[in-house]
Amino acid sequence: MIAVEKEVNPHFDDFLFDWSTKFQFLVGGYGSSKSYHVALKIILKLLEEKRTALIVREVYDTHRDSTFSLLEELVIDLGLEDHIKCITSPMQIRFPNGSKIIFKGMDKPAKLKSINNISIIWIEECSEVKYAGFKELLGRLRHPTLKLHMILSTNPVGEDNWSFKHFFRDDINKRLILDDAELYEKRTVVKNDTYYHHSTAEDNLFLPESYIAQLNELKEYDPDLYRIARKGHFGVNGIKVLPQFTVIPHKEVIEAIANINKPLMRAGMDFGFVDSYNALLRLAVDHEKKILYIYWEYYKNQMTDDQTAEELKEFAETKELIRADSAEPKTIKYFRNMGFNIVGAKKFKGSRLQYTKKVKRFKKIICSDQCTNTIYELKDLTYAIDKNGDIIEDEFKIDPHTLSAIWYGLDNYEVTDLKEKGQRERPSSRRPIRERR
Template sequence: MTLSVEKEVNPHFEDFLFDWRCKAQLLVGGYGSSKSYHVALKILLKLLEEKRTALVVREVYDTHRDSTFSLFTEIIEDLGLSGKIKTSSSPMTVKFPNGSKIIFRGMDKPEKLKSINNISLIWLEECSEIKYAGFKELLGRLRHPTLDLFIILSTNPVSKGNWVYKHFFKNELEDYYVLDDEELYKLRTVIVNNTYYHHSTADDNLFLPGSYIEQLDEMASYDPDLHRIARKGRFGVNGVLVLPQFETKPHDQVMNEIARIRKPLYKNGMDFGFVDSYNAILRMVVDHENKWLYIYWEYYKRGLTDDIVADELAAEGLKKVLIKADNEDAKAIAYYQQRGFRMLSCKKLRRIDNTRKMKRFKRIICSEACVNTIRELKELTFKKDPKTDEIIEDEFNIDPHTFSAMWYGLDDYEVANVKGANAKRK
């Protein structure tokens, strides 16, 4: 269908509107960047040109009415096409004179997705709110016998623990890498692995009033996390850090600092794992005078039987040191003892008490060689109660196996104490 329309758009989105080279298109941006507006405009232009059925998805169906559906309606009226493109609010649909149509669905009503056929274009608005399993299911719904297939995702950046970051950028725990998000912030648009990446901020929206941008700037003083998301449009840590004193240093520097500690306390902890969780062992040194903790060596593997792990640890010389391990697995501890390891069960302490103990260290300095420890602990945050928005002090955004190894290895050490077990040396 040939229609001539004129519309002023933000320059940063001009190329995006007509770029259909990639099957997947990810738009990441801050508040007010106009990414959703330009996605909706892009879809309208495509469906005017080609007969297609597009599916627009949000986590909750009812949120479409005041967001995506309202946005399509606004653009259609603004283009002067309300006489040609028909919208219906019950059920929410957009129908084109060439037979194209847009249908709206929510992941909270999955049964509504089963009857959809010949979908060649999907838009996931606020995709970070949708579960990863839902995203993969939608990929399976994307099929058409003749047309090219496209899936567009738009979101404000949230935590690096969210599936969007892990899938489209990197998942360090799984050693999976596609793109460094810092590169996207620098280049603004990037194509990698048949995915078109687009980054935007409020500065890219020339139609925003200056007062709105001033409000975003003010967030820096009272909510840095929200300022990072809303103003800068960047992924990062979302929430309250469990260990804000955690830092990293080159391995040689860490070992040199350990060598200068007047009375070093050597500690070793192990958390057991197998299929879904990891065998995690940390070797640590406490500088009791300064209340500093050093982490200088790690073992982090899964899917290995105890005999293989024992052989690998023996090769590293760990039979010579005392290791405190998870008291919930007496059988495993007994096996390692039989193999000649000096392994003991740790004390039974509550998770909340162990966490509070770790927070009492003034500094936690980790060798850059301990990559898995850094991945788990550098951005470890507390979970929040969804009803009260208060943090839960013994629940975290991930299951941090190295954190458990810290607990076990330091079970007989109290940061505040001066005598007793803390006075013992290696």
């Protein structure tokens, strides 16, 4: 065993020598030194035990100026260049005891098939790797005798990224592994065979004050980047489409709707099958207060029209009007033949933008906590951006089927004026809201 001495940041002391868990997930802001300490941790482990470590990034060529360069710098800084050989072509690091580090990119997946006996994998900037790639790497992590470890490091990204869903919270599948707020408070947490570590620039004692001051300035002109770079927090990347969207308990939503003076009750439906969804929402509008309530949802795919009609037969029985996507006239005709009171909502050039602006005019959009798919799609819905970084007002980072259902449900209604372009609708307060499953 070669003895080494190295001054490290105190926040990483325990991490460097803790190999008790299979997974180690490090998230932090810019300049927190997480990558530096992961690299040092691997060097120390491979000096101690004969192992093969695999370091992965999404693109292979990015290793040269990042992970490989960092490890080479550490080897020299530790005075081990006579013992540890850093080979540039192909990139590889060899240790005197037979340990080695190899570098791969997920842009060349065929190269992964030739590697064996990998007992440590480090996925640097893991949020850039696709979820399918992460699962592929899990299959490559195997050794007949040694304990297996996977280290994942990243700057925080959006909560829609697979790394957040897998290691923290997946709202759509109702999985809570660890509340990220708990990690920000405690800084290190061990849960479900995963060691979590959070760090910021303040944890790096070797950073100049000018760098931290530069990060602090982001708060004034780029709050999204400030959250990522300075605070090291996951969150929503981009500009929210519906910042007035809030979630409250279902019972409170029903009580609030019951107190509306002449509520306008609507139902809107978007059609889907394979990758998209049949999304049907019941809405209530408080026109005087400019509040939109969402209190019931149906959200399924891989359903044939007859299966959907059977599950929604209460609409056929009550003749409750559904405004639906007029781009599916055959589907609308089928539902009509099955006894549904359903019409196609108007669609025209520019209607996506106009409908989105209409929804944004509500002072509040209040959603029942029972409408989980609506919450997932709309709570943190953000605009897509073009190549210049400008938002595209009628495109979003996901395809929000529930927003489309709202568009259609509000057809012929204007937030600023209750006058409708066709027949004026009677207030629906005469139809009581029932508790529906």
